[in-house]
Amino acid sequence: MNDNDQDAGRAAARPKRADARRNEKALLEAAAAVFVSSGVEAPIRDIAAKAGVGTATIYRHFPTRADLIVAVYRHQVEALAEAGPALLASGETPHAALGRWADLFVDFLVTKHGLAAVLQSDDSCFDPLHSYFLDRLLPVCTQLLDAAVASGEIRPGQDAYELMRGVGSLCAGAGSNLRYDARHLVGLLIAGLGRAR
Amino acid sequence: MNDNDQDAGRAAARPKRADARRNEKALLEAAAAVFVSSGVEAPIRDIAAKAGVGTATIYRHFPTRADLIVAVYRHQVEALAEAGPALLASGETPHAALGRWADLFVDFLVTKHGLAAVLQSDDSCFDPLHSYFLDRLLPVCTQLLDAAVASGEIRPGQDAYELMRGVGSLCAGAGSNLRYDARHLVGLLIAGLGRAR
DNA sequence: AGGGATTACGGGACGTTGTTCCGTTTAGTT
DNA sequence: AACTAAACGGAACAACGTCCCGTAATCCCT
Structure with a gap:
């Protein structure tokens, strides 16, 4: 639950060195800042420079870029996962709840420059990212x-995985395009699931 | 209409040199082959090598990668553009025709490895590609x-540009993923346009 | 057909980015 | 304080896009 406790309760594993912990934190903060300004595909060197460490240090802490991205956005993904059951219990119809949840997903993705694109990439470098999102959000x-x-609102036989990929794809197309409203398109997609026609 | 006539009817512009024409043709064939095997983002050097020319020659004929892609797929895009009015005149309802046309678009995109992804990219290098697709297909x-x-089948106020981007995005998410059916998702999107609900 | 002007060519040079290696530094331990 | 192992930093290497410049081919004119 908490990602600061490297050693809590585990006597066997030696605690990480102080400088390592310090650097990991600096790296996370630097990455978060750079992701906002330059997107999640910003050059590794930029992130390392912002954190004041060498490039190899990044690879030591986060073997792949995906690991770094996961670490930066973990909290928000968790929140998204918890929002699902909450919406379902909120009294709306399930179809409406699904739509609301999709909107939350879209809002998350479109505000993280390039994240949706990377989420669709089949580059094996991003497998950890893929797995994390799937493990955490697909059940929801x-x-x-x-x-x-x-509830009878939508036709059976729809695949949740495919739907999530579809929403991700639609978000990836957003870019900084004024004439492209990912929320609107996702709304159409969700509406298309409906039993009516 | 025909892209072999460099000079037909234009006395002012000197015709291209014979070797230039030869290389352009070789380049188009090589690019088509490499795009199939390695996708539209294959290294320039690979295409140049396959065509038996130097890298600079590619830039001379096709200043940006987008220009090369456009040249390779021009015929198919033209066919797609012409299919629109034909479907509309085929006796189906306009909504059904739109769905059929979208399917053709999807079939085209998913068989061109990486094309959909590049079509969504906002890298200015791909502007010519973007413009060409838009000029040719948006009116359709x-x-x-x-x-x-x-015909009253769908709600007014939908933006054709946004819809096309949406379809492109959904295709870009396909990759070589067995559990992802772009056609199905696009079908949902088109259905979501419907007036019903 | 021959010569000169021009067009086009080829491949190497440069800058950027991801990734890895290795000598050096630093934190923790005794 | 000295020793050990973890961690560091930056240089080195590879892949790629892009551009430059000396060289070669083509075309036009006489």
Whole structure:
């Protein structure tokens, strides 16, 4: 739950050195800042420079770029995962809850420059990112989808994985394009699931 | 119409040199082959090597990668553009015609490894590609959309540009993923345009 | 057909980025 | 204080896009 406790309760593993902990924190903060200004595909050197460390230090702490991205956004993804059941319990219809959850997902993705694009990439370098998002969010999406099917609002036979990828794809197309409203398109997609026609 | 006639009817412009024409043709064939095997983002050097020319020759004929891509796929895009009015005249409802046209668009994009992704990129290097697709296909999509609105099948106020970007985005997410069916998702998107609900 | 002007060519040079290696430094331990 | 192992920093290497410049081919004119 907490990602600051490197050693809590584990006597066997030696605690990380103080400078290592310091650098990891600096790296996370630098990465968060650089991701905002230059997107998640910013050059490794930029992040290292901002954190005041060498490039190799990044690789030591976060073997792949995906690991770094996961670490930076972990909290927000967790929040997204917890929002699913909450929306389902909020009294709306399941289909509406699914739509609201999709909107949260979209808002998260479009504000993280380039994240959606990277999420769609099939470069194996991003596998850890892929896995994390899937592990954490796919069950939530599945639950919402199942509920909407059970309530009779949408047709059965829809695949939650495919739906999530679809939403991710639509967000990836956003860029900084004024004439492209990812929320609107995702709304159409969710509406298209509906039983009506 | 024909892209082999460099000089037809234009006395002012001197015709291209024979070796230049030869290289341009070799380049187009090499690019088509490499795009199939390695995707549209294959290294310039690979294409040059396959065509048996130097790298600078590519830049001379096709200043940006986008120009090369456009040249390779021009015929298919033209066919796509012409299919729009044909579908509209085929007796189906306009909404159905729009769906059919979208399917053709999807089939085109998903069979061109990486093309959809590049189409969504906001890298200015791809501006010519962007412009070409838009110039050629946006009017067609607009016509289909307007017809569907006029027939009362879909809600007004939908933007054809946004819709096309959405379809492109959904195709870009395909990769070589077995659990992702771009056609299905695009179908949902088009269905979501419907007036029903 | 021959010569000169021009067009086009080829490949190497440069800058950027990801990734790895290795000598050096620093934190923790005794 | 000395020793050990973890961690560091930056240089080195590779891949790629892009551009430059000396060289070669083509075309036009006489």
